[in-house]
Each structure stands twice: as C-alpha cells, then as structure tokens.
Amino acid sequence: MSFIKINNLTKEYNTANESVLAINNVTASIESNEFLSVMGPSGSGKSTFLTAIGGLSHPTKGEVIIDDMNIFGLGADKLAKYRREYIGFIFQSFHLLKYLTVKENTMLPLAISDLTKGEKEERCTQIFSKVGLENKVHRMVDELSGGEQQRVAIARALVNEPLILLADEPTGNLDTKTGESIMELFCNLNEEGRTIIVVTHDKKVEGYGKRSIYFKDGQIIN
Ligand SMILES: Nc1ncnc2c1ncn2[C@@H]1O[C@H](COP(=O)(O)OP(=O)(O)OP(=O)(O)O)[C@@H](O)[C@H]1O
Ligand SMILES: [Mg+2]
Incomplete structure (x- = not known):
C-alpha cells in the first residue's frame, strides 16, 4: 500500500x-520519500489537490488514505492530530498572522507539543538560519517584504519536522538565489526521508523533483 x-x-x-468541479475523480499514489512536482495551468485543481492531502478541505467524493488512515473518516481531533504530526503546509498566499512577529508565527505549530521551551528555541534558531531570517526574528510579519513573508511561511511549515511537506508555489515571491536555497533545503529534507509535494509553474523548481504530475481541468493527465 502506498504511503499516500x-x-x-x-x-x-x-x-x-x-458549482465548480475543481477535482474530477482523481486517483493517484504517492510513495513515502517521493519528491513530487505538481504542474498544470491556473485553475486546474493543483491547490485543491494539495489541501485535500493536507486534510484541509473535505472532498465531495472519494478518499485520501495516508499511512493506512482514511483521513476524512477520522474524527475532528484525530484529523487535527494527523495535520500536526504529518503535515507542513506552505500556502500559496502565506496565511501568516500579521499582528504576530516572525518568531511567534513560526512557533505556532509548536503550541501543542511535548518539546521543552529550550528545544523549541533550538528548533526556531535552526530553522531561521536555514531560511535566512535570523536577523528578522522579532519583526512583525507585515513589516516584511513578500519574499521574507514567504520564508516565514516556510519556517512555520518546517518547524514541526513534518513527514509530509506540501508546498504551494513556495518560491513564487523569492529571488533566484533564495529560491534555489529553499529548493536545496527541500532536497535535504527529502534525503532525510520526508515526502515532498510541490505545486509550481516554474520548470526550474520542477527540476528539483524526482517525478511530476500534470493537472488539467481537475484531472491528472499523465
Ligand atoms: N473556495 C473556492 N470556492 C469556489 N471555487 C473555488 C475555490 N477554490 C478554488 N475554486 C475553483 O476551483 C478550481 C481549481 O482551483 P485551484 O485553486 O485548485 O487551482 P490551481 O490549479 O491551484 O490554480 P492556480 O495555479 O491559479 O493557483 C478553479 O476553477 C477555482 O476557481
Ligand atoms: Mg493554486
């Protein structure tokens, strides 16, 4: 049985x-430790596909089975636990809380966690250095550039060390060099054994993946 x-x-x-048919009877398997690029024109269903895997939007029909769990058959508490333990989600539109600082936003997923305060601090320090935000930790996020906000969203998705990283256009607002360093970070996470799924329009970003799927009109066409 596939991981996803x-x-x-x-x-x-x-x-x-x-009524809009965003995903139309899609069947797919994704193995553990894959690095998958999801491509396709605007409106073809890529973000919807990602939010279904992330347990964020209930399907109209069909199932999403992750690690042998039918995630939309879980109760609300177990679904929340699934999201916390398995999923890091980088949204196309960041979804940061603008009245919180960079550090407060990043630490949100650790609110319910068994880590000690020291361990949480250590996680944050590591992740800020990886995404290059170590000098902006105490800034309010609405005082940052678009690319910096994108890096906060990436830090927040990674701080929980999720098994599955779902990234929706993660480099869309980054300059080439920062984009490359983020994609290299994803490669390292994949080498550690994490499953990475990246939605992108960018051929260069697609090149970091090991396999690609293409959406058109709510269906996978390859
Ligand atoms: N919350 C929503 N309510 C109504 N329609 C929606 C909603 N979200 C998405 N859609 C529609 O569902 C279809 C698929 O949208 P989706 O966001 O999955 O596309 P996408 O491939 O991610 O596009 P893009 O590349 O522009 O981000 C589109 O026709 C879109 O207009
Ligand atoms: Mg989208």
Missing part, C-alpha cells in the same frame, strides 16, 4: 451562482 493513496477524489465548490 488518493481514490476517486472529487471536489466541487459551490458558490452563490455556480
């Missing part, structure tokens, strides 16, 4: 005037 198994996944969004 998506069976006949369908996601329909209902807005005031229309």
Whole structure:
C-alpha cells in the first residue's frame, strides 16, 4: 500500500451562482520519500489537490488514505492530530498572522507539543538560519517584504519536522538565489526521508523533483 493513496477524489465548490468541479475523480499514489512536482495551468485543481492531502478541505467524493488512515473518516481531533504530526503546509498566499512577529508565527505549530521551551528555541534558531531570517526574528510579519513573508511561511511549515511537506508555489515571491536555497533545503529534507509535494509553474523548481504530475481541468493527465 502506498504511503499516500488518493481514490476517486472529487471536489466541487459551490458558490452563490455556480458549482465548480475543481477535482474530477482523481486517483493517484504517492510513495513515502517521493519528491513530487505538481504542474498544470491556473485553475486546474493543483491547490485543491494539495489541501485535500493536507486534510484541509473535505472532498465531495472519494478518499485520501495516508499511512493506512482514511483521513476524512477520522474524527475532528484525530484529523487535527494527523495535520500536526504529518503535515507542513506552505500556502500559496502565506496565511501568516500579521499582528504576530516572525518568531511567534513560526512557533505556532509548536503550541501543542511535548518539546521543552529550550528545544523549541533550538528548533526556531535552526530553522531561521536555514531560511535566512535570523536577523528578522522579532519583526512583525507585515513589516516584511513578500519574499521574507514567504520564508516565514516556510519556517512555520518546517518547524514541526513534518513527514509530509506540501508546498504551494513556495518560491513564487523569492529571488533566484533564495529560491534555489529553499529548493536545496527541500532536497535535504527529502534525503532525510520526508515526502515532498510541490505545486509550481516554474520548470526550474520542477527540476528539483524526482517525478511530476500534470493537472488539467481537475484531472491528472499523465
Ligand atoms: N473556495 C473556492 N470556492 C469556489 N471555487 C473555488 C475555490 N477554490 C478554488 N475554486 C475553483 O476551483 C478550481 C481549481 O482551483 P485551484 O485553486 O485548485 O487551482 P490551481 O490549479 O491551484 O490554480 P492556480 O495555479 O491559479 O493557483 C478553479 O476553477 C477555482 O476557481
Ligand atoms: Mg493554486
């Protein structure tokens, strides 16, 4: 059984005037320790696919099985535990809390954790040096540039040392050099055994992955 198994996944969004079929009966398997690039035109369903794996948006139909758990069949508490233990999510639009500092945002996933205060501090120090934010730790996030905010979002996704890293256009707001260093960081995490799934439009970013899938109109076309 694959580490991540998506069976006949369908996601329909209902807005005031229309219903949108964002994912149309998709079946896919992703092995543990894969580094997968997810490509496809705007609106093809990539972010929706990622949020389903992250346990963030309930499918209309179908299942997402991770490590033998049918995640949308878990109760709310267990689903939250799944997200905490398995998932680091880098959102396309960051989702940072603007009235908190860089450090406070990054530490949010550690709020419920068995780590000691010292261990949490150590984690933060390490991650800030990896993403190059060591000099901005006490800044409010709305006083940062777009690229810096993106790096805070990356730090927050990694601080829990998740088994699965889901990244939605993680380098979209970064200069070439910072983007490359973030992708190298993802490669190192993958070598440590973590499963990485990156949504991107960028061929260079795709090149860091070991396999690619392509979405079109809510379906995987290869
Ligand atoms: N919350 C929502 N409510 C209604 N429709 C939505 C919602 N989120 C996404 N959609 C629609 O679902 C479809 C797939 O969207 P999705 O965000 O998954 O695409 P995407 O491939 O990530 O696109 P992009 O590359 O622009 O980020 C689109 O038609 C989009 O308009
Ligand atoms: Mg998207």
